Amino acid sequence: MLQAAPRLLITLRREQDGEAVVASPWLQALQAFHRLAWGSVLDAGDLPALLTQPDSQVFRADTQALPEPARRPRPALAAGLLNKTFSAGAYQQLLDCPYQYYAARCLRLSPPEEIRLALSRADYGARVHQCLQAFHTDVPGLPGPFPEPLGDHNRAAAERLLNGIAAAVFAQDLADNFEHHGWLRQWQRQIPEYLDWQQERSLTWQVDRAEVRLEIEPEPGLRLQGQLDRIDRQAAALSVLDYKTGTVPAQAEVDAGEAVQLPVYAQLAGTDSGTVVSEAIYLALGNDGTVKTTVWLEDEALGRLARDNGARLVEVVGEMEAAQPLPAWGDSRTCRWCDMALLCRRQAWEETEESSKAGGTGQ
Ligand code: SF4
Structure with missing residues (x-):
């Protein structure tokens, strides 16, 4: 801007609420540079004189309306943006925050993976x-x-x-x-x-397969896929295992259908093999050296969750195809690790919502 304009007026507040306001470091650097280079200060000499004129008045030069306060985004999916192939991770993301799913998977705005020198x-x-x-x-x-x-x-x-x-x-x-x-x-x-x-x-289950990539088509055109860490076999039943070296979902979240990975894997293994999946577990390999089963789904409860999760995915995909909105949930646990936070402007719309709740205008 400095190079583009022949003359530039920079204004700043000298004080706020009776307290002196320090100029921005950029402006201080500009002033210091000018003083050193030309031996004079950058103050606009004629402006203070105008302030002392009795006829001087403040008037609003900018007559444009203020921008609308930020609102929680709720985009509808445009035709052609829906990828109907879902991994357990994509399905989980859609449940955790539909807007995050929209930005990351439909608009493909996920940042590229960083090149790391050390193992994460x-x-x-x-x-x-x-x-x-x-x-x-x-x-x-x-x-x-x-x-x-x-x-x-x-x-x-x-x-x-x-x-x-x-x-x-x-x-x-x-x-x-x-x-x-x-x-x-x-x-x-x-x-x-x-x-x-x-x-x-190994007294009750034998390892059948490890790192198995499976894909099924719950309904025409919709694909569900996943890479299962391990499938064990026992007589005519299967068990799916997922090793966890990091955070493990809580049993209550899995039971409530909020954490979908195990039910999705059970659906994949059962449909692919035509065999009953009677167990699905997380095996937590903890930092403290412990190895234990932390989440356990069995028999009827597992079958019901797998069926319900599959049906819900079909329903949600139908809603997206019908251009139902994909709102930003704003759940703090999901937001904490979200790469789309700047795009969704959570902080801005939360302020709007808070001020609306408090009876303000939100502007
Ligand atoms: S910051 Fe939170 S609300 Fe916004 S997209 Fe991410 S998870 Fe969703």
Whole structure:
């Protein structure tokens, strides 16, 4: 702007509520530069004189109406923007905040992934998943799998193998950054605990498949897909497992249908195989080295949730096709990690809503 205009008037408040207002650092830098370069101050000499004129009056030069106060966004989906292929993550995002889903998945405004020099917790989780996949099923280029049912007689061999797999999986990370030893140690400390859990588990369930990518078509044109960490088998029933190295949804959220991953996976595994899925669990691999089942869905409760979740997805997709609005929920737990916060202007419309509630105009 300085370069574009022959003459520029910058105005600023000297005081507010009787207190002196400090000029912006940009303006101070400009003034200092002018003083040093030309030896004079930038004050507009004729303006103070105008203020002392008895005929001087304040008048409003800007006659345009004030902009509308920010409102909670509720866009309707334009035809052609709906992607009718849903992962469990996309479905969850749609439930957590329809506007976030709209901006991230329909407008495709998600920021690109950052290039990281150090492993994140999500990267660590991916490595642990890979270790367990190689331990239970064949992964080209990695040691394993462990071929026999786990028991006291072969427990030491299983531990050696899983440690060897871990060393192979983390090898490149260790070469990249010495600090990654910490992640490897964390997992290796957890291996005995995992094997304890697995040994008990193998009394009733056998590993059937690991890292399975499944896709079904609940209704023509609508696809539901997911990558299941593991499917176990017991006689004529299946169990789906999801390993969690980070936050695990609470049982109450899953029971209430608010956390959809396990029911979606049960629907995928059941429809794909034509076999009853009688159990779905989260296996939490905690930071403290513990390994435990934190969420457990079984039999009728699982079947009902899987059916209800599937039906709800069909219904919600129908509503989006009918141009029903996709509102920003403003749930603080979801907002905390939201990449779309600037776009949705949550802070601005929350202020509007608060001032409306307080009886103000919101302007
Ligand atoms: S900031 Fe909150 S309300 Fe806005 S899009 Fe994100 S999750 Fe939704």
